[in-house]
Amino acid sequence: MPVIEAKGLSKIFGRNPKQTTKLLDEGLSKEEILKKTGNTVGVNRATFEVEEGEIFVIMGLSGSGKSTLVRLINRLIEPTEGSIMIDGEDLASMDKESLRKVRREKLSMVFQRFALFPHRTVLENAEFGLEIQNVAKEEREKKAKESLEMVGLGEYFHQKPGQLSGGMQQRVGLARALANDPEVLLMDEAFSALDPLIRKDMQDELIDLQSSMKKTIVFITHDLDEALRIGDRIALMKDGSIVQVGTPEDILVNPANDYVEKFVEDVDRSKVLVAQNIMKRPEYVNIDKHGPRVALERMREEGLSSILVIDSKRNLKGYVIAEDASEARKKEVRDLNNILRTDIERVSKDTPLNDIFNVIHDSPVPVAVVENEKLAGIIVRGAVLAALAGDGEVNLEDA
Amino acid sequence: MLNDILDFVPEIPVAEWVETVTDTITDWFAFLFDPVKEHFGSFMEWSSEMLMQVPAVIIILIVAVLAFFLSGKKIGLAAFSIVGLWFIYNQGYWEHLMSTFTLVLIASLLSVIIGVPFGILMSKSKTAEAIITPILDFMQTMPAFVYLIPAVAFFGIGMVPGVFASLIFATPPTVRFTNLGIRQVSKELVEASDAFGSTGSQKLFKVELPMAKATIMAGINQTVMLSLSMVVIASMIGAPGLGREVLSSLQRAQVGTGFVAGVGIVILAIVIDRFTQTVNSKKD
Numbered sequence: 001m002p003v004i005e006a007k008g009l010s011k012i013f014g015r016n017p018k019q020t021t022k023l024l025d026e027g028l029s030k031e032e033i034l035k036k037t038g039n040t041v042g043v044n045r046a047t048f049e050v051e052e053g054e055i056f057v058i059m060g061l062s063g064s065g066k067s068t069l070v071r072l073i074n075r076l077i078e079p080t081e082g083s084i085m086i087d088g089e090d091l092a093s094m095d096k097e098s099l100r101k102v103r104r105e106k107l108s109m110v111f112q113r114f115a116l117f118p119h120r121t122v123l124e125n126a127e128f129g130l131e132i133q134n135v136a137k138e139e140r141e142k143k144a145k146e147s148l149e150m151v152g153l154g155e156y157f158h159q160k161p162g163q164l165s166g167g168m169q170q171r172v173g174l175a176r177a178l179a180n181d182p183e184v185l186l187m188d189e190a191f192s193a194l195d196p197l198i199r200k201d202m203q204d205e206l207i208d209l210q211s212s213m214k215k216t217i218v219f220i221t222h223d224l225d226e227a228l229r230i231g232d233r234i235a236l237m238k239d240g241s242i243v244q245v246g247t248p249e250d251i252l253v254n255p256a257n258d259y260v261e262k263f264v265e266d267v268d269r270s271k272v273l274v275a276q277n278i279m280k281r282p283e284y285v286n287i288d289k290h291g292p293r294v295a296l297e298r299m300r301e302e303g304l305s306s307i308l309v310i311d312s313k314r315n316l317k318g319y320v321i322a323e324d325a326s327e328a329r330k331k332e333v334r335d336l337n338n339i340l341r342t343d344i345e346r347v348s349k350d351t352p353l354n355d356i357f358n359v360i361h362d363s364p365v366p367v368a369v370v371e372n373e374k375l376a377g378i379i380v381r382g383a384v385l386a387a388l389a390g391d392g393e394v395n396l397e398d399a
Numbered sequence: 400m401l402n403d404i405l406d407f408v409p410e411i412p413v414a415e416w417v418e419t420v421t422d423t424i425t426d427w428f429a430f431l432f433d434p435v436k437e438h439f440g441s442f443m444e445w446s447s448e449m450l451m452q453v454p455a456v457i458i459i460l461i462v463a464v465l466a467f468f469l470s471g472k473k474i475g476l477a478a479f480s481i482v483g484l485w486f487i488y489n490q491g492y493w494e495h496l497m498s499t500f501t502l503v504l505i506a507s508l509l510s511v512i513i514g515v516p517f518g519i520l521m522s523k524s525k526t527a528e529a530i531i532t533p534i535l536d537f538m539q540t541m542p543a544f545v546y547l548i549p550a551v552a553f554f555g556i557g558m559v560p561g562v563f564a565s566l567i568f569a570t571p572p573t574v575r576f577t578n579l580g581i582r583q584v585s586k587e588l589v590e591a592s593d594a595f596g597s598t599g600s601q602k603l604f605k606v607e608l609p610m611a612k613a614t615i616m617a618g619i620n621q622t623v624m625l626s627l628s629m630v631v632i633a634s635m636i637g638a639p640g641l642g643r644e645v646l647s648s649l650q651r652a653q654v655g656t657g658f659v660a661g662v663g664i665v666i667l668a669i670v671i672d673r674f675t676q677t678v679n680s681k682k683d
Contacts (some may be wrong), residue, residue, distance in 0.1 A: 119604075132597050
């Protein structure tokens with residue numbers, strides 16, 4: 001069962017929001033509704049599920065409704081319509097007391113501008129969630145200290161947040177959220193206010209923390225690189241609607257529409273795409289069955305100047321080139337072993353495009369993609385360039 | 400005549416109505432006003448008597464020491480307090496000073512006790528804000544002399560009606576600043592406190608009030624200053640203290656005594672102002 005399950009979750013800001021939802025049914029756009037009613041569509045019928053232990057990234061430009069959406073998840077903003085299930089309980093229809101209980105025990109939030117209490121020390125900040133639950137002083141101090149140590153702030157217990165750098169302040173924010181030991185961590189542009197280097201560190205640390213603590217994380221960002229870096233799955237938002245949900249690769253490789261495509265256009269694809277995405281079905285001959293004649297025939301059929309050679313177990317042996325093959329045929333040599341060349345570059349399925357680029361540059365023949373010594377595909381130079389340019393044919397069959 | 404249009408309704412007897420209402424209130428609430436007049440009045444007199452029993456030297460020393468530590472071990476305020484208070488003593492106004500101080504202290508305390516909850520109420524409810532704001536405007540702009548009249552009707556003459564008048568005049572800043580202070584608490588902090596599941600009172604006491612403290616203290620400082628400024632006006636209905644000296648000098652056209660008593664009020668004002676401000680700016 002998913003930890004979070006949103007169904008038709010909507011938020012309309014303004015008067016008579018319920019009536020405006022009818023216009024959503026009629027398929028009017030955010031702009032048309034604003035013109036007609038003066039109401040702003042914050043979130044439009046968002047439906048998604050977040051599985052336990054995944055990092056679910058909600059991404060969109062400013063004004064796309066992503067911050068509203070995350071606040072609908074813990075009902076800091078009242079939804080106009082729809083349901084939001086946490087562990088099977090509908091938050092949207094819950095009374096205040098139960099809502100408070102869910103917020104205390106299951107959901108914690110990390111804020112863009114940290115939202116630390118300036119009048120409290122770092123330790124007291126980290127204790128806040130437990131203090132609210134009336135946990136005894138000693139116990140909450142112990143837990144708060146543990147979570148501060150986890151984020152590397154063991155020596156700053158008694159400082160005020162104002163004395164710390166931005167990165168450290170956000171660590172306090174993270175520690176405060178973790179001290180409750182929640183199931184779900186809601187992170188609203190948590191790293192956006194940090195400078196790029198610190199941001200990267202924090203992203204790495206979050207991934208580390210995640211792999212050791214197995215929290216479910218909903219992460220809001222406007223930065224695609226960040227989304228691709230940390231997200232297990234990404235939901236893309238535009239004008240309050242979720243446009244596409246998928247793995248980072250899905251989104252890059254098969255953008256659902258022009259908007260998503262435009263969004264991913266600027267991404268450095270070389271960091272994201274791997275060999276598997278751009279490899280092609282290989283042409284090959286079997287060294288145990290075929291001789292130079294067959295090899296030559298295949299090359300002619302496919303218009304190639306070289307062809308890969310495997311054995312009956314599909315293990316990659318090397319390649320032969322057309323010149324050698326035709327010479328061998330003239331000399332009536334039957335065995336491909338005599339003309340086999342083995343100086344072929346091999347990469348694995350998950351080698352990033354970046355690395356393939358360096359390899360393929362020096363290689364006279366296509367690069368072979370192998371998995372456990374077995375041939376999986378080939379990559380030709382053109383495919384790499386096309387993929388980098390962003391318009392290559394890319395396959396996800398095996399993904 | 401063109402003005403006839405305006406005469407389509409005869410004069411509305413608002414003044415009579417107010418008088419009737421005031422009389423009725425005086426009658427009906429006599430059971431409440433009379434004990435207040437009696438007990439609260441005697442309590443205030445007792446307080447200022449007690450203060451007068453304490454030797455002036457000791458009070459001056461206490462004030463100076465407090466000033467020294469509150470202002471972060473700086474000598475300025477302490478020195479000013481010693482010289483200023485000694486000057487008032489020297490001019491023979493010490494007892495008046497004690498009466499005035501009692502009046503200001505009690506009036507301000509009551510203002511704060513009443514004002515802060517109303518400020519909180521205003522910050523939490525738009526309706527409350529819409530209702531209270533015009534009342535506060537009314538309280539602050541109505542000339543102070545006007546509510547001396549019902550004050551006398553309710554509580555007779557002396558310190559009690561002085562406190563009453565001062566309450567009306569001096570409470571609004573505390574209410575307004577409390578409201579402002581809480582509304583100014585950053586939205587993210589309020590969200591953070593909600594997101595962790597605070598109840599309303601946890602949010603108020605753990606986040607909003609501590610965050611609004613500086614603003615509320617600025618309001619309280621204003622309240623104290625305003626109630627001090629009421630001292631002279633309240634002397635018209637028999638409140639004792641430095642104000643009464645100013646008033647009687649006015650009636651007898653004695654420029655000198657008037658000036659000295661006035662300077663006494665100024666000194667007290669400066670000392671109180673600096674005290675409340677340093678409490679506020681003190682880093683915690």
